[in-house]
Amino acid sequence: MRIIEDALWDGVKARQGAIRKAMNPAGTNSGRPRLEHARRPAHLLAGLMKCACCGSSYTLIDKNRYGCAAPRNKGESICTNRASILREEVETRVLDGLREALLHPDLIAAFAEEYRRAFNETAADANAERDKAKRDLAKAEKKIAGILAAIEDGMYHPSMKEKMAALEMEKSGLARFLETSPEPPALRLPPRLSDLYRGKITPLSES
Incomplete structure (x- = not known):
């Protein structure tokens, strides 16, 4: 029988795991734990x-x-x-x-490439959700058309009314999702991306 909430339990377990990881030399998670590694340097x-x-x-x-x-x-x-x-x-x-090394042109290029990769991953996820919504919407519309055709052929059954209402609600929700989730724009790197990177690196000492 639990005496604390799941969120508190999970938070404590995550903290304990972080401490155990910090106590192991070089992150190897082997050998005798080193207690001094659990302390934050001054x-x-x-x-x-x-x-x-x-x-x-x-x-x-x-x-x-x-x-x-x-x-x-x-x-x-x-x-x-x-x-x-x-x-x-x-x-x-x-x-x-460190600041001088991090401002090497190769690392600025790596920053731009990572920006491009992250953008493309986000766009791919958004497109996948939209594609699934389109497929589900087409299925819902097909089922609605099938029920209407059956009614027109005289095969009405009271259960069809409830089924039709559920399908109409699903169709409305999917259409609303597609309207409010436009396709992601094509990737356009900020014109001063390298300046943005330098701006992040320059205040390193203060940070």
């Missing part, structure tokens, strides 16, 4: 930077600077790299590099 690059000298993690050594953790935690016998960098500076460098 900073943009936390846990992503490595020391080029020894491979240890570059971590915040104070409030605003990153440095190699090895010489500070294990001594200089492990690593002598004590170079540090401001958190804001390294984040700016990374984001500027």
Whole structure:
């Protein structure tokens, strides 16, 4: 016997699934779950930077600077790299590099192609719904014509009235759907699509 609503149950299960996925290293869903992966990093690059000298993690050594953790935690016998960098500076460098890479002409072309693909998929779905409605409308009209022909031939039965009413209602609904769902227009890419893409990428640092 349930004590909570289905929507709440489903929401909790989805959240639990997301946490389990986050707890697995590299998304492999194998091995022992890593609890630290269930926590959201406090900073943009936390846990992503490595020391080029020894491979240890570059971590915040104070409030605003990153440095190699090895010489500070294990001594200089492990690593002598004590170079540090401001958190804001390294984040700016990374984001500027990402922005420059994402503005490569090949990626702008990929954006346009993805736009075209998404548009065509949506149009195909709309056309499929319209085609089905047209077929159903033709079937309903054919059945109505059949009942009328039977009545004209003197084969009237009281049940025909109810059947006719249902068919007329179905026909009306299908006709209304076709009227309010015009065929999708042909694909026309926005004239400044590349500018739209650049506009999405440029404020990356602020986001």
